[in-house]
Amino acid sequence: MREHSDVVIIGGGPVGAALALALADSETDVQVLEARADLDRPAHKRTLALSYGSRLILERLNVWAALRTVTEIRDIHISQAGSLGMARLHAAEESLPALGYVVDYAELDSGLHAALRRTEVAVVTAAHVKDVASYAGYARARVEIAGVTRHVTSRLAVVADGGTGSSMPRQTKDYAQHALLALVSAEVGPHGWAYERFTAEGPVALLPQDDGYALVWTATPERVKALLELPDDVFLRDLHAHFGDRVGRFLSVSSRNSFPVNLSYVRETIAPHRVIIGNAAHILHPVAGQGFNLGLRDAWELAAGIRDSRHEELGSLRMLKNFQGGRRLDTAGSMFFTDLLVNLFSNDIPVLRHGRSLGLLALQQIRPLKRFVARRMIFGAQG
Ligand SMILES: Cc1cc2nc3c(=O)[nH]c(=O)nc-3n(C[C@H](O)[C@H](O)[C@H](O)COP(=O)(O)OP(=O)(O)OC[C@H]3O[C@@H](n4cnc5c(N)ncnc54)[C@H](O)[C@@H]3O)c2cc1C
Structure with a gap:
């Protein structure tokens, strides 16, 4: 030195x-x-x-x-549990090869x-x-x-x-959530799709990684602790029940770990x-x-x-x-x-749920809004 x-x-x-x-x-x-x-x-x-x-x-x-x-992440699907509103972002609409990329930290x-x-x-x-x-x-x-x-x-x-x-x-703001991380495979492979599903417990993301998905499942610390301890087959069933049927049944899961967020x-x-x-x-x-x-x-x-x-x-x-x-x-x-x-989506207040549903519909339908969100995801707040 x-x-x-x-x-x-x-x-x-x-x-x-x-x-x-x-x-x-x-x-x-x-x-x-x-x-x-x-x-x-x-x-x-x-x-x-x-x-x-x-x-x-x-x-x-x-x-x-x-x-x-x-x-490559070529398409992103954003949805909310218990509502019909959803939005899809596509790299092709932004004239880019991909909206983003998934890599291993290591x-x-x-x-x-x-x-x-x-x-x-x-x-x-x-x-x-x-x-x-x-x-x-x-x-x-x-x-x-x-x-x-x-x-x-x-x-x-x-x-x-x-x-x-x-x-x-x-300065710290505690969301009272933990994130569970694991690699999972499902009946429907990713083909470039990433999924973000908002639930009252917290968001669940599936990022395409090789033929499977990197899972980030946020929930209360108690729920995450319980999920970590489940046998694999029960965990996969719970994930399917929580995430919905968009990629079919989940077939396998790697070792799981968690972080406070x-x-x-x-x-x-x-x-x-x-x-x-x-x-x-x-x-x-x-x-x-x-x-x-x-x-x-x-x-x-x-x-x-x-x-x-x-x-x-x-x-x-x-x-x-x-x-x-x-x-x-x-x-x-x-x-x-x-x-x-996090604040807008991690709750089950009916008026907010309807507002979110409308927000996702607007995101799907209004081209400049979609472009605004996509550019921020691609290049950050100055995008
Ligand atoms: C669950 C989870 C998922 C995430 N997913 C994403 C994602 O999808 N996309 C994204 O952009 N970000 C994501 N992040 C955030 C991302 O991991 C961090 O922003 C990134 O790791 C920050 O890098 P860094 O180099 O600042 O810090 P770190 O990655 O923490 O590296 C810090 C380095 O400093 C060293 N160090 C620590 N203390 C000392 C010391 N006293 N002296 C000398 N060296 C020291 C450590 O050994 C380490 O090598 C995620 C975070 C979490 C928790």
Whole structure:
């Protein structure tokens, strides 16, 4: 580990690694401090839906072509349990090859690190950052490596630790929901379709992955705990009863795991010579598959800001305020959109149910509205 570099990135998850790659061919001297000792062991086990906009960024980073198992989302079906309203979005209507793509978190993470290994960027593993202090001309990270505490200074410290390690105060809204994740197969294969079904307990999503689906089933913590403990055949029957018959009966399920879901964010993401991005700055409900897409756009825009800065300006409040200003609409829009979906749909109030039904019908029928929603799913709030 070097004791000083221009930019220190704390956390080599997908967002931190993407930022490091975006800076790899610049004049800036970058090092990444990552807590994992073994980069082949991903920090999370989950499937990610990537927007078309994220694909474009990953292509620019020379990572996209190396991802082996990418499944296209060409059509999205949105429905509500107990009502007739539904909407369908199609890539062909947007003149795009796909509305989005499904990739495994582990594969994306290892693809980014494989690309980083071909650069000069130093990735220090088993480096646990304890805190980051911000001073007038620099930032200083306190790092523990093999039980020894050391310090690294930089013109700019970027906190991209997923929100687990940082001691920054967070605003949190608890949805009182957990998400159950698993891979399932069904009588009707995906053929590019993703399904989002809103129920009073919480949304259920089926994302196409190879010949089966990645399932994200949100419900109360008690219900998810019970679902985790069911024998496979009973679980598959319950899923069919809950999701409906759109893909026929469910045939198999992998091992299941679960997460609490909430909205959590840091109000003040910048300080002199320190900035927070990705999940470290904002954790969203997985309902709209926005979290990583938003974090990747943070990384991309920050890399542009760093490249455009003169060395003496790097990490200055002026530079960071410019970055923050540019990200405000996208961040607030993604948080608002996701939170609205959860609040509006996760209940059984009759007047809201009818309103939602009409909303889905309108989405299906009104072309500009459909295009508005599709573009936000593809390119984020600034789409
Ligand atoms: C159930 C679920 C489903 C999701 N589905 C989607 C989806 O479909 N689409 C989407 O876009 N997003 C989705 N997300 C969100 C997505 O997983 C996150 O937005 C994304 O992982 C954020 O990446 P990150 O690099 O900011 O953080 P992380 O992926 O958490 O990576 C943080 C990294 O920092 C390291 N680290 C932690 N602490 C320290 C420390 N103290 N010192 C050094 N290193 C440290 C960790 O080891 C890790 O490598 C989902 C999330 C959940 C929970």
